[in-house]
Amino acid sequence: xxxxxxxxxxxxxxxxxxRVLLVRKRGTAAFMQPGGKRxxxxxxxxxxxxxxxxxxGCGVVRASVRPLGEFDAIAANEPGFRVQACLYGIDVTGxxxxxxxxxxMIWIDPSAPPDIPLAPLTRDHVLxxxxxxxxxxxxxx
Numbered sequence: 001x002x003x004x005x006x007x008x009x010x011x012x013x014x015x016x017x018x019r020v021l022l023v024r025k026r027g028t029a030a031f032m033q034p035g036g037k038r039x040x041x042x043x044x045x046x047x048x049x050x051x052x053x054x055x056x057g058c059g060v061v062r063a064s065v066r067p068l069g070e071f072d073a074i075a076a077n078e079p080g081f082r083v084q085a086c087l088y089g090i091d092v093t094g095x096x097x098x099x100x101x102x103x104x105m106i107w108i109d110p111s112a113p114p115d116i117p118l119a120p121l122t123r124d125h126v127l128x129x130x131x132x133x134x135x136x137x138x139x140x141x
Contacts, residue, residue, distance in 0.1 A: 003080040003081055004080075004081055004082070005072075005081065005082045005083070005084050006037065006075055006078060006081050006082070006083045006084070007037065007038070007083075007084050007085075007086075008035055008036055008037050008038075008083055008084070008085050008086070009035050009036070009038065009044050009047045009048045009051065009085065009086050009087075009088065010032075010033040010034070010035035010085045010086070010087050010088070010121070010126070011033055011034045011035050011048060011051075011052060011060075011087075011088055011089075011090050012033060012068060012087055012088065012089045012090070012126060012129070012130060013033075013034065013090060013091075013092060014089075014130065015107060018109070018110070018130075019107040019108055019109055019110070020107065020108055020109075020110045020126070020127065020130050021033075021034065021096070021105065021106075021107055022105070022106050022107075022108060022118075022122065023055060023056075023098070023102045023104070023105050024102070024103050024104040024105075025055075025077070025101055025102060025103065026100070026101050026102065026103045027103070028076070028077050028103075029117045030076040030077070030117045030118055030119040030122075031104075031106065031116055031117065031118055031119065031122065032076060032118070032119035032121065032122045033085075033087070033119075033121070033122060033126055034051060034052055034055045034056055035047075035048060035051050035052075035055075035085070036051045036054075036055075044086050044088070045060075045062065045065060045088075048060060048065070048088055048090070049062075052090070052092060054099050054101065055098070055099050055101060055102050056092065056096045056097065056098065056099065056102075056105075057094070057095070057096065057097035057098070057099055058092045058093060058094035058095060058096050058097070059092060059093045059094055060090050060091075060092060060093075061090065061091040061092065061093050064089070064090055064091035065088050065089070065090050066088060066089045066090075067086065067087075067088055068087040068088060068089050068129060069086075069087055069129075070084065070085065070086050070087070071084070071085050071087055071121060071125040071126075072084050072085075073085075073119070073120040073121040073124055073125060074120045075120075076119035076120060076121070077119075083121055085121055085125075087125070087126065087129075108127075110126075110127040110128075110130035110131040111127075111131035113127055
């Protein structure tokens with residue numbers, strides 16, 4: 001039985017080769033999309049921009065932000081919870097440099113993910129979407 005739902009915003013970031021950026025947050029095992037919970041009073045874009053700056057040290061190109069859908073999955077890091085994610089395709093500006101809350105960052109081919117632990121949201125929703133869509137996330141939606 002699920003104890004509750006955690007609402008988050010998440011980013012689908014692709015490079016020119018169509019690879020998807022995944023992060024592994026400090027103290028966790030599963031790779032997932034960058035993103036996180038909204039702070040009080042934040043809309044999705046403000047939360048996404050803040051999370052990307054904190055986690056990746058770069059900015060969000062606001063004109064590139066495209067809603068890709070709302071997805072539900074078992075939470076990767078909170079036993080007994082589900083995660084409800086508003087997923088956005090985005091482009092970033094500046095160098096991507098993992099922040100202090102990120103232990104590891106990788107680029108993967110969404111149609112042939114490596115044998116690594118993936119968050120259920122990433123495995124069941126994001127990678128299938130990314131492997132079936134255009135390479136530039138700004139073209140999704």
